Amino acid sequence: MRYRIAALALSCCAFTASAAEWSGTLVDVMCKGQDLASHTRKCALDCAKSGFAVVTSDGSFYKLDEAGNAKALEMLNASKKDKDLKAKVTGSLSDGVIQVETLELAP
Numbered sequence: 736m737r738y739r740i741a742a743l744a745l746s747c748c749a750f751t752a753s754a755a756e757w758s759g760t761l762v763d764v765m766c767k768g769q770d771l772a773s774h775t776r777k778c779a780l781d782c783a784k785s786g787f788a789v790v791t792s793d794g795s796f797y798k799l800d801e802a803g804n805a806k807a808l809e810m811l812n813a814s815k816k817d818k819d820l821k822a823k824v825t826g827s828l829s830d831g832v833i834q835v836e837t838l839e840l841a842p
Contacts, residue, residue: 754825754836759791761807761822761840767796776817783808789824797828803835810840
């Protein structure tokens with residue numbers, strides 16, 4: 736019986752820890768209030784020290800954690816896209832910050 740309870744507890748924890756997904760525009764935190772469609776990759780790179788976030792279509796603003804900031808910086812440096820920086824992020828949300836598991840920039 737003890738093993739069944741432990742297995743049930745572990746399965747509940749695994750269920751609640753599943754990753755969520757956010758899609759939106761990748762932006763540096765410093766420029767969050769600007770027109771996102773015209774916000775450039777160059778500006779995001781210039782303001783990278785402020786960190787990055789994803790702004791969803793409903794206007795919700797979610798900062799990325801340190802690992803997410805590093806991934807975003809790496810992807811922005813490798814990207815050839817200049818504007819309209821769409822991203823898909825998976826991870827978990829804690830105090831308004833996404834603990835990033837994966838981050839993809841749209842081509």
